[in-house]
Amino acid sequence: MSAIRADNFGNRAGTSSITADAMLQGTAKAWWNFNSTGAVAMRDSFNIASLTDNGVGAVQVNFTAAMSNANFRGSQHAASNTPGNSSGTGTIFNQTVSLFYQAQYYVSNFTGAGLTSDYPNVVGDVLGDPA
Amino acid sequence: MSTLRTNTLTDAAGGNSMPVADINQGRAKAWYNLNGTGTITARDTFNKRN
Numbered sequence: 488m489s490a491i492r493a494d495n496f497g498n499r500a501g502t503s504s505i506t507a508d509a510m511l512q513g514t515a516k517a518w519w520n521f522n523s524t525g526a527v528a529m530r531d532s533f534n535i536a537s538l539t540d541n542g543v544g545a546v547q548v549n550f551t552a553a554m555s556n557a558n559f560r561g562s563q564h565a566a567s568n569t570p571g572n573s574s575g576t577g578t579i580f581n582q583t584v585s586l587f588y589q590a591q592y593y594v595s596n597f598t599g600a601g602l603t604s605d606y607p608n609v610v611g612d613v614l615g616d617p618a
Numbered sequence: 619m620s621t622l623r624t625n626t627l628t629d630a631a632g633g634n635s636m637p638v639a640d641i642n643q644g645r646a647k648a649w650y651n652l653n654g655t656g657t658i659t660a661r662d663t664f665n666k667r668n
Contacts, residue, residue, distance in 0.1 A: 513645030
């Protein structure tokens with residue numbers, strides 16, 4: 488395996504560059520897009536080994552490579568396939584709750600009324616320190 | 619301080635190619651994990667001053 492070590496990466500013109508630290512810290516360490524209705528099914532992902540269905544609205548996202556700790560930043564959204572809502576965004580986003588662990592990310596999705604619910608579109612990502 | 623200048627970064631196998639401009643535009647510029655109960659404390663952050 489080869490590795491390039493540098494403090495900065497820039498375009499050839501020298502007009503745009505970023506530090507290696509900013510690139511390392513700022514890139515997503517994992518992301519996912521899955522369908523949680525019926526049998527949970529991943530559409531596409533990065534650094535996700537598997538999904539565990541923990542019941543209605545609850546899915547455990549298992550990382551392939553664990554984070555260095557549980558102090559990462561994660562976010563996720565759940566949406567229906569129904570276009571159009573009061574905000575006009577084209578999808579209906581509902582309440583979500585997340586728990587962070589070094590090797591897992593737990594998502595729980597609810598309806599607007601606070602009832603647990605599976606959704607056809609569950610998407611999320613993680614930023615932080617890789618192990 | 620060293621600066622590597624290139625337009626595209628690619629892995630050793632020739633895959634996963636990505637323009638440096640895309641990396642610059644697409645990366646998160648800051649992130650944080652806070653405890654907002656009581657006195658707010660940061661567990662971990664990037665590019666957050668206070």
